Amino acid sequence: MGEALADSTSDASLQRTVLRSEQISADLEVAPERYRMLTGDRPTGHLHLGHYFGSLRNRVALQDKGLDTWVLIADYQVITDRDSVGSLQERVFSLLTDYLAVGIDPARTTIFAHSQVPALNQLMLPFLSLVTDSELRRNPTVKAEQDATGGRPMTGLMLTYPVHQAADILFCKANVVPVGKDQLPHLEQTRVVARRFDERYGRAGDASRPVFPPPDALLSEVPNLLGTDGQKMSKSRGNVIELRMSADETAKAIKKAVTDADRHIGYDPVARPEVSNLVLLAALTTGRDPHAVADEIGDGGSGALKALVTEAVNEHLAPVRARRAELAADPGHLRQVLATGDARANEVAEQTLAQVREAMQMVYG
Structure with a gap:
């Protein structure tokens, strides 16, 4: 050959x-x-x-x-x-x-x-x-x-x-x-x-x-995003946040996300992958540096982190989800686009x- x-x-x-x-x-x-x-x-x-x-x-x-x-x-x-x-x-x-x-x-x-x-x-x-x-x-x-x-x-x-x-x-x-x-x-x-x-x-x-x-x-x-369970993101594992999810469904998924026992929030993907993953998600959806996001939360713990991530993700995806709902309501348009x-x-x-x-x-x- x-x-x-x-x-x-x-x-x-x-x-x-x-x-x-x-x-x-x-x-x-x-x-x-x-x-x-x-x-x-x-x-x-x-x-x-x-x-x-x-x-x-x-x-x-x-x-x-x-x-x-x-x-x-x-x-x-x-x-x-x-x-x-x-x-x-x-x-x-x-x-x-x-x-x-x-x-x-x-x-x-x-x-x-x-x-x-x-x-x-x-x-x-x-x-x-x-x-x-x-x-x-x-x-x-x-x-x-x-x-x-x-x-x-x-x-x-x-x-x-x-x-x-x-x-x-x-x-x-x-x-x-x-x-x-x-x-x-x-x-x-x-x-x-x-x-x-x-x-x-x-x-x-x-x-x-x-x-x-x-x-x-x-x-x-x-960006090296992990799933909500801290493992590799995979649809088959059920650890993903789908674009089609509602704001409430997103909040529930983030609430179940794995963190660790350290109340102080830091950004260290190697030593604290689960916490750092949530910090990164907040950073990506707000356009900020992940270290700055972690510093802002400080000793607020995982509760404050998850609240911030939930708000940031839902706000970022709101226009996408609104547009998605409009498109899903018009299947004829979708068929025409694909055709x-x-x-x-x-x-x-x-x-x-x-x-x-x-x-x-x-x-x-």
Whole structure:
């Protein structure tokens, strides 16, 4: 298969990625029209504060800079590791409602669902011929899934998950993908697929016009928010604050949040992770420094801390929740938004698939 998949976590590779990301960030301020960004979520549950501070706010900020923004609702990827997908339709529209409520604008952002774009998924076939079984099994997500199965056989769709992600990014020729450092192996796999396709097929041997320009990572610092139980935030653990929750539901969730026995409130994520998590949440929702938040509470104890966090979170999310309620009351509008985004994605995917067929000399009519 030519060169081996690069270790995107090596020091040298990571340094190059960081430098390139910094260059792109600077260029976005002066020439955002040069970039098409793709990002998205699997509709496995309802979006929560971890999603909001980890990615949603950043998507809106990048959209507002003027990037050509694409957001994928990865419904096909829900079935990679599940026997039953449950109320998938309800979760897809809940995801869409959250997107619009936080400020993702369908007039400036293409929002589409995986399963509604056949040409995107058809790219999986040629892309799978460009990777090896061992490369796929080395992917961190695939390895984690394999380790978590307890001996249960992994599905073929789960094994090919990295290639599906490559198709997501390459079908619309996104040239930037917002990721954390832990997601770099996925993007590196996409870059390898793009490079190998052009080496094998290309545009009639013209290396200056690749079919798939390799995308770059746009690294972002994600706040390390824990769940209300002090563990990793997870929908399955029930330790999250969902964007769709009411103010009362939010207050109840925060009231149950784990703290510690020290009445004096400080910000020390290593020594006091649970207390520091609540302090950080108050800081993020008020735009303040977490140390200043902790100093303000001082000896007020966990009661004062939780009261502050509850007020800050509910005040910050009030306009989002009001907008969400309006959107949820108009399902016809939601369906139209998704239909418009799907149509745009299909148009682009068909163009890309036509270029792939031409490069592979599979045009017969």
